[in-house]
Amino acid sequence: MAESSLPDAFFDLNPYLEWALPSEHARRAKRASTSMSEIRAFYDAMLERMEAVLSFLEKYPADDPPADVELLFLLATALAEIAPAVEMYGEQTADGMDVLRLKPVDIYPQRLSREL
Amino acid sequence: MSARAKQAPAKIWHDDYPQLGTGPLPIEPYISEQHFERERDKIFRKVWLNVGRVEQIPQAGDYFVKPLEICRTSILVARDDDGEVRAFHNMCSHRGNRLVWDDKGSSRGFVCKYHGWTYRADGSLQAITDEKRFFDLDKSCLGLTPVHVGIWEGFIYVNVDPEPVESLEDFLGEVGQSFAGYPFAELATACFSWQVEVKANWKVGKDAFQEVYHISSLHGRSTGRMFASPANPFLNVHEAALFDPHARISVPANLDWKPHPVEDLAKRFGILTLQKQGISSAGMPPVVNPTNSPDWSFSGFNCFPNTSIFVSEGGFLTHTFWPLAVDRTLWETRIYFPKAKTMAERFSQEYSRSTFLDGVMAEDGGIFEATQSMLASGAKTEFYLSDEELLIRHHHKIIADYLNA
Numbered sequence: 209m210a211e212s213s214l215p216d217a218f219f220d221l222n223p224y225l226e227w228a229l230p231s232e233h234a235r236r237a238k239r240a241s242t243s244m245s246e247i248r249a250f251y252d253a254m255l256e257r258m259e260a261v262l263s264f265l266e267k268y269p270a271d272d273p274p275a276d277v278e279l280l281f282l283l284a285t286a287l288a289e290i291a292p293a294v295e296m297y298g299e300q301t302a303d304g305m306d307v308l309r310l311k312p313v314d315i316y317p318q319r320l321s322r323e324l
Numbered sequence: 325m326s327a328r329a330k331q332a333p334a335k336i337w338h339d340d341y342p343q344l345g346t347g348p349l350p351i352e353p354y355i356s357e358q359h360f361e362r363e364r365d366k367i368f369r370k371v372w373l374n375v376g377r378v379e380q381i382p383q384a385g386d387y388f389v390k391p392l393e394i395c396r397t398s399i400l401v402a403r404d405d406d407g408e409v410r411a412f413h414n415m416c417s418h419r420g421n422r423l424v425w426d427d428k429g430s431s432r433g434f435v436c437k438y439h440g441w442t443y444r445a446d447g448s449l450q451a452i453t454d455e456k457r458f459f460d461l462d463k464s465c466l467g468l469t470p471v472h473v474g475i476w477e478g479f480i481y482v483n484v485d486p487e488p489v490e491s492l493e494d495f496l497g498e499v500g501q502s503f504a505g506y507p508f509a510e511l512a513t514a515c516f517s518w519q520v521e522v523k524a525n526w527k528v529g530k531d532a533f534q535e536v537y538h539i540s541s542l543h544g545r546s547t548g549r550m551f552a553s554p555a556n557p558f559l560n561v562h563e564a565a566l567f568d569p570h571a572r573i574s575v576p577a578n579l580d581w582k583p584h585p586v587e588d589l590a591k592r593f594g595i596l597t598l599q600k601q602g603i604s605s606a607g608m609p610p611v612v613n614p615t616n617s618p619d620w621s622f623s624g625f626n627c628f629p630n631t632s633i634f635v636s637e638g639g640f641l642t643h644t645f646w647p648l649a650v651d652r653t654l655w656e657t658r659i660y661f662p663k664a665k666t667m668a669e670r671f672s673q674e675y676s677r678s679t680f681l682d683g684v685m686a687e688d689g690g691i692f693e694a695t696q697s698m699l700a701s702g703a704k705t706e707f708y709l710s711d712e713e714l715l716i717r718h719h720h721k722i723i724a725d726y727l728n729a
């Protein structure tokens with residue numbers, strides 16, 4: 209992912225590319241190991257741009273997006289991954305089972321268009 | 325707001341089922357090895373078990389493997405050349421090796437790793453390596469050992485009893501028929517799925533999906549807001565109905581739920597099931613929202629023994645609890661939904677996945693292990709159930725009936 213860059217209109221989000229991780233597990237591990245103040249900074253920066261991000265992503269069919277669009281999607285997905293920490297819990301994780309124990313399973317023969 | 329709030333006094337579900345009583349339930353079935361072994365022999369090796377969906381194997385030659393530790397076997401489910409779904413014990417006829425080691429795949433046949441015997445997708449034995457060195461073998465009798473398989477609304481069920489006492493249709497009975505016509509196939513074009521081994525008895529897991537009494541408390545910071553409302557703060561259900569050995573539950577929605585900012589964005593671009601606001605049951609079979617309540621969110625088909633199927637508008641999900649030992653369970657969750665059309669819709673679906681991880685898997689999963697660890701202490705011997713926990717009481721009764729049969 210590192211070689212790729214965001215679509216031009218979203219160059220301002222480049223400082224947050226470390227969040228654009230390709231798997232649920234990687235994003236969850238990052239959420240668990242990042243301080244709430246850093247998580248909030250990412251949340252605030254993204255939230256401000258999400259209207260524009262989603263209007264942009266809406267123009268692309270769900271399968272095989274160009275690499276820069278995929279990267280923007282992964283960044284948005286990272287926001288989805290940390291949103292519960294900010295909006296619901298005010299801490300990285302809820303009391304409960306560590307979700308890193310969960311094994312995502314793709315049950316269908318064709319891979320869904322997402323990394324597990 | 326809710327119709328229920330205007331009803332006084334509320335209906336008492338237990339009144340419909342006086343034979344169940346209202347007393348405490350024993351904890352022993354959750355911690356007794358002996359009870360567990362009886363469940364294995366008298367329930368799991370006897371009844372129909374939900375192992376997946378037909379969409380997992382859409383084409384001839386597609387297969388998946390379902391380890392069924394509780395039945396001491398592994399099941400191979402395959403679609404044969406005629407398009408029939410078949411199930412077999414995943415065991416080679418030569419010297420017993422586990423035939424297929426992949427979780428899933430597509431193949432014109434199966435080759436045993438050990439000595440290379442080959443089988444067709446319909447389970448028949450195709451070829452024996454160096455066959456001339458064997459004695460009097462009749463290949464036509466040496467296919468894979470079949471397992472009874474049945475399909476209900478696209479769900480694949482197996483029954484490892486060589487002679488099941490009833491057909492799948494009879495087993496699912498009235499409640500099964502009542503869900504017919506729900507658009508399962510249409511809504512199953514994509515799926516998020518997880519597996520996790522939890523240190524808890526399978527019934528501890530199953531119980532959490534037999535009541536919504538816990539939602540306002542355990543899920544109060546997360547998903548609870550979508551269901552519990554000021555008018556119905558403890559989320560009393562719209563309907564709880566029993567259909568031996570299964571049950572059905574219908575759950576209210578909080579119509580005044582105020583979404584958080586990212587939640588709001590996700591909703592506008594295509595959220596998954598349950599998180600929509602103003603969920604509608606229009607066009608679905610009446611049973612989906614049996615009381616036709618405007619503040620309805622989802623209904624559950626509690627399929628005995630170990631599966632819960634929850635249906636809503638735009639998607640459905642299943643939780644299955646596979647017993648591994650008296651205090652260990654494989655928890656399998658699948659969220660089925662229509663495949664996204666745009667990248668923005670994919671974002672919304674990922675948001676749903678993410679909140680589900682926190683608001684269900686982490687929160688409920690934590691409880692399973694915390695509960696089991698204390699049940700094992702033996703400090704208490706009984707559970708106390710409210711009227712809203714009717715389905716748990718019923719499940720205990722059905723299990724006892726099977727064990728005593």
Ligand code: FES
Binds near residue numbers: 420
């Ligand atoms: S055990 Fe399968 S070929 Fe020998």
Ligand SMILES: [Fe+2]
Binds near residue numbers: 543684
């Ligand atoms: Fe729960």
